[in-house]
Amino acid sequence: MSRVISLPAxxxxxxxxxxxxxxxxxxxxxxxxxxxxxxIPVDTILKVLxxxxxxxxxxxxRIDAGIVWSYRLSRAIxxxxxxxxxxxxxxxxxxxxxxxLADPFLMGLSAGASTGxxxxxxxxxxxxxxGLSAGAFAGAALAFGLVVVLxxxxxxxxxxxxxxxxxxxxxxxxxxxxxAFMIAKSASAEQARGILFWLMGSLSGVRWDDVALAVxxxxxxxxxxxxxxxxxxxxxxxxxxxxxxxxxxxxxxGVLIAVTAxxxxxxxxxxGAIGFVGLVIPHAMRLLVGSRHARLVPASALAGAVFLIxxxxxxxxxxxGQVLPIGVITSLIGAPAFALILVRGAGRx
Amino acid sequence: xxxxxxxxxxxxxxxTLLDNVSLTIRPGETFALVGPNGSGKSxxxxxxxxxxxxxxxxxxxxxxxxxxxxxxxxxxSIALVEQQAETSDRLCVRDAVALGRTPFxxxxxxxxxxxxxxxxxxxDDVDMRSFADRLWHTLSGGERQRVHIARALAQQPRILxxxxxxxxxxxxxxxxxxxxxxxxxxxxxxxxxxLNQAMACDRVGVLDAGRLVALGPPEDVLTPERLWQTFxxxxxxxxxxxxxxxxxxxxxxx
Numbered sequence: 001m002s003r004v005i006s007l008p009a010x011x012x013x014x015x016x017x018x019x020x021x022x023x024x025x026x027x028x029x030x031x032x033x034x035x036x037x038x039x040i041p042v043d044t045i046l047k048v049l050x051x052x053x054x055x056x057x058x059x060x061x062r063i064d065a066g067i068v069w070s071y072r073l074s075r076a077i078x079x080x081x082x083x084x085x086x087x088x089x090x091x092x093x094x095x096x097x098x099x100x101l102a103d104p105f106l107m108g109l110s111a112g113a114s115t116g117x118x119x120x121x122x123x124x125x126x127x128x129x130x131g132l133s134a135g136a137f138a139g140a141a142l143a144f145g146l147v148v149v150l151x152x153x154x155x156x157x158x159x160x161x162x163x164x165x166x167x168x169x170x171x172x173x174x175x176x177x178x179x180a181f182m183i184a185k186s187a188s189a190e191q192a193r194g195i196l197f198w199l200m201g202s203l204s205g206v207r208w209d210d211v212a213l214a215v216x217x218x219x220x221x222x223x224x225x226x227x228x229x230x231x232x233x234x235x236x237x238x239x240x241x242x243x244x245x246x247x248x249x250x251x252x253x254g255v256l257i258a259v260t261a262x263x264x265x266x267x268x269x270x271x272g273a274i275g276f277v278g279l280v281i282p283h284a285m286r287l288l289v290g291s292r293h294a295r296l297v298p299a300s301a302l303a304g305a306v307f308l309i310x311x312x313x314x315x316x317x318x319x320x321g322q323v324l325p326i327g328v329i330t331s332l333i334g335a336p337a338f339a340l341i342l343v344r345g346a347g348r349x
Numbered sequence: 350x351x352x353x354x355x356x357x358x359x360x361x362x363x364x365t366l367l368d369n370v371s372l373t374i375r376p377g378e379t380f381a382l383v384g385p386n387g388s389g390k391s392x393x394x395x396x397x398x399x400x401x402x403x404x405x406x407x408x409x410x411x412x413x414x415x416x417x418x419x420x421x422x423x424x425x426s427i428a429l430v431e432q433q434a435e436t437s438d439r440l441c442v443r444d445a446v447a448l449g450r451t452p453f454x455x456x457x458x459x460x461x462x463x464x465x466x467x468x469x470x471x472x473d474d475v476d477m478r479s480f481a482d483r484l485w486h487t488l489s490g491g492e493r494q495r496v497h498i499a500r501a502l503a504q505q506p507r508i509l510x511x512x513x514x515x516x517x518x519x520x521x522x523x524x525x526x527x528x529x530x531x532x533x534x535x536x537x538x539x540x541x542x543x544l545n546q547a548m549a550c551d552r553v554g555v556l557d558a559g560r561l562v563a564l565g566p567p568e569d570v571l572t573p574e575r576l577w578q579t580f581x582x583x584x585x586x587x588x589x590x591x592x593x594x595x596x597x598x599x600x601x602x603x
Contacts, residue, residue, distance in 0.1 A: 100437070156362070227456050234451045237434035237497075243400050244431070245504065246424030246452030291438040 021302050025080065032076030032309040033068055036316050040064055040072075049073075070207070078206045079312045079326075080305035081214035082267045083277055087304025088221050089260040090278030091285075091296055095232045096253055097161040098239075103279035104264040107164070107257070108171030110273035112143020113265065114199050115175045115182075121195065122187045132198070137269035139175070144261045147171040160239065160253070200325035201274035203312050210270050221263040222301050228256055229293035236291070274327045276334025277304050284337065307333075350376055350426060350507040350536065351411055352397060358405030359392050359559075366392045367403070368559045374508065374538055379531055381547035381567070382540045384556035385580055390540040391432065393556065394510045397538065398429040410508075424452035428501035429510045430494075433517075436485060443481040445496050446471055449503025471502040475529060491522035498529070511539040515546065544571055544584075544597050555579055568595060577602075 034040050048068040050056035086104050093102035105111070116139020117132050119125040125135065151160070151167035158166075183192050225232070231252045234242040243249045264278075281304045282296070289295040311329040318324055352374040359367040367389045374380050374397075382390045395401045397408055399415045408415040415423060428449070449471065450464045472478045475495040480488070488496065494514055501509055511530065515523040527546055530537050541547045548567045555563040555570060557579045563570045576584040576597070583600045 098436075230451055230454050234448055236436045236438055236440065236445070236448060237431075238436075240395075240400055240431060241434050243420060244398055244424060244427075244429040245448060246421040248420045286439065290444075291440050292444060 018298060021298060024302060025305060028306045028309045029073070029076045029080065032079065032313055033072040035313045036067075036072060037320075038064075038067060040068060044068070045073075074208045074211050075203050075206045075312065076309050077211050078214045078270065079203055079308045081211075081218035082271050082274065083281075083304035083306070083308025084301040085214075085218045085221050085263040085267050085304075086274065086278040087281040087285075087300040087307075088225050088297065089264050090282040091293070091300045092225060092232065092256050092260045093278075094282055095235050095293070096256060097164060098235065099161065099165060100283070101279070102165070103275075104260065105172070105268075105273060105275070105278070106168045107261055107264075108143040108147045108168050108175055109140045109261060109264045110199075110268055111172040111175035111179070112146075113137070113140040113268040113273060114195070115139045115179045116142070116269075117198060118179050118182045118187075118195055122182050122191055133269040136272075137265050140261075140265035140268055143171050143175050144265065146174075164257075197325055198272045199327075201272035201327035201330075202323070202325055203271050203315075204323055206271065213266060214270060217263055217266045218301075221259060222297070224256065224259045225293070225297045225301075228252060229297055232256075232293040232297075272325075272327065274308070274330055276330045276337075277308060280334045280337045281307060351409075352427075352508055352536070352538075353409045353412075354393070354397065354406065355409065356406035357393070357396055357403045357408065359389075359396060359401065360404045365559050367396070369406070370556075370559075370561045371406075372554055372561060372564060374536060375552075376507075377536055378551040379537045379539065381550035381553045382538065382556060383542070383544060383547050383553060383571075388556040389559040390556055391512050392559075394429065394512050394538065394540060398427055398510050399423045400429070421452045424504060426506055427508045427510065428504040428506035430497045430501050430512065430514055432512045434497060438485070440485050441481065442477060442483050442485070442488070442496050443468065443472070445485060446477075446499045446503050449500040452504060467503050467505065471499040474502055474533065475499040476525075491518045491526070494518065494522075494526060495529075498526070502533070502535075506535060508536045508538065509533065511537065513540050513542060515541070515543065544576070547571065548595060548597065571597065 030042060030045055033045050034042055044060055044064050045068050047056070047058035047060050048065045051058055051060065051065070052069055089104035090102070093104070093106055094100060113136040116135040116137065119139065120132055120135030147164075147167045150170060151164045154163040154167055183195060187195065231242065231247045234245045234247045239249050239253075282300050285296055285299045285303055289299045308326070308330070311326050311333065315324040315326045315329045318329070354370055354372050357367050357370040358365070370393060382393060384390055392401070396403050399408065399418070399420070402416060410418070410426060446468050447464070450460070450467065453464070454460060469478070472481060475498050477492070477495050477499055480492065485493070498511070498514065514526050514530070518526065523543070523546070527549065530539060531549070539550070547553050548571060550567060552565060553563075553567045553570045554561055555575060562579060563575055573584045573586070576582055581602055583602060585598045586595045587598055588594070589596050
């Protein structure tokens with residue numbers, strides 16, 4: 001019997017745009033490297049890359065080469081990884097918790113990270129042996145642990161998704177209060193300003209060491225999301241429905257939440273709490289490519305990466321002579337976009 | 350495939366939901382579960398589907414305890430249609446039914462034409478082929494229920510568990526879902542509120558406050574005495590002038 005209408009395989013990705021992904025990403029990375037206070041021509045960038053990667057020996061200005069290699073390229077790569085990682089985390093948490101407002105910082109991760117960062121910089125915890133990033137990572141891990149314990153304890157009275165969300169709110173409030181307390185009690189005005197900047201996100205200090213951490217973290221996140229894409233689909237009608245379709249809900253949810261928390265903690269400890277990427281990109285991609293994860297996962301990773309590279313470029317060129325916190329840019333774009341989604345959502349319900 | 354419940358008990362927050370329920374679902378039969386609100390019908394279905402672990406007793410499929418089987422293995426033989434499972438995602442009917450193929454797919458076993466065939470057949474079974482491209486939120490309640498049944502059928506289950514599938518449906522859709530369920534070549538366990546609909550099933554189990562108080566063919570089980578004891582209504586059985594089948598007529602207790 002022949003099928004009347006030929007439809008694309010429903011859960012499989014359409015491949016024609018997938019192969020464009022590396023190309024789009026490469027263009028964004030080159031743009032992120034070229035645009036800034038000093039404009040660097042694309043051919044110079046390609047020559048520097050060729051020199052670095054296979055000793056091509058093109059003659060290039062040493063200062064240009066320094067800006068391209070030591071400063072902007074590493075920064076653009078980390079921006080891409082953070083954008084992809086945060087967007088993927090948003091996709092996973094929104095799917096698992098069946099909540100449109102779920103974002104990477106839901107589990108108190110950014111609040112914990114800022115507490116950790118403040119504890120290191122203001123209180124001098126660790127006596128200089130651990131840096132700001134390590135402090136932030138430890139804080140995020142601590143907050144996540146606390147939220148998980150709390151959610152586990154609360155789970156008897158309600159559904160798991162509700163317990164996780166409420167525990168996350170409680171954890172975030174607690175750690176935000178701790179941060180505010182430490183700043184109010186001990187920080188100088190200069191320190192407080194530094195903390196504020198860090199909290200809003202900054203890629204300024206990013207170097208190749210960070211790339212070595214960010215790239216594997218983002219790739220692990222992407223790999224795990226793709227591995228579990230059908231399980232994520234199965235949560236469409238809730239956790240019970242997923243279970244009745246053969247998903248081992250508790251272990252799958254555990255792995256996915258742990259991995260996304262790890263990705264978020266690594267990214268936050270590197271560049272601060274960059275908001276809205278993890279919340280808005282997944283929603284925008286659902287509107288564009290649909291809610292099946294075989295498409296949503298790669299699309300969100302790519303869009304998050306490109307969005308954050310673009311935001312970083314804007315943060316460098318918007319005010320001449322000054323670098324704005326990247327969180328300000330993402331929120332400036334993200335907030336109106338989110339408002340639009342809310343209005344649309346209300347219209348649909 | 351034989352599904353057996355042995356001395357099932359379920360408690361939550363110190364409240365007993367099920368107490369010592371034992372029954373065997375025979376291959377191929379359509380088994381109705383009836384009982385007042387809160388009598389444990391949904392809980393029993395969830396235990397039979399393996400979504401909940403019983404606090405006591407054990408569910409077996411062909412003699413093997415459900416608790417020893419992987420979720421994936423269970424989902425290939427038992428499918429559950431819950432009461433009103435909803436989503437706010439933008440997905441089309443075909444994608445919703447395709448979810449039923451989940452227990453057969455893995456990163457190493459991608460979607461194939463065979464999966465398409467099963468989805469098509471499931472859509473045909475519930476008469477929803479022409480709705481394949483419609484978006485979920487444009488469907489009526491009855492259409493959504495039929496899509497859920499198609500999704501369950503795409504799992505190629507040998508046992509289909511349905512939790513009040515005719516709730517909130519108009520009479521035409523109630524009858525079409527029931528006749529669909531009876532046509533299906535699978536074992537069906539169906540929780541029902543309409544006792545006349547239960548009369549058309551092969552066997553009926555009556556739950557009352559978590560206990561299985563009666564089990565057997567509908568005419569033996571749904572007696573005026575039983576209906577008075579469990580539902581607190583007076584019932585008379587009258588004959589249908591068309592085909593002579595028994596119909597229950599209810600009156601409030603005086």
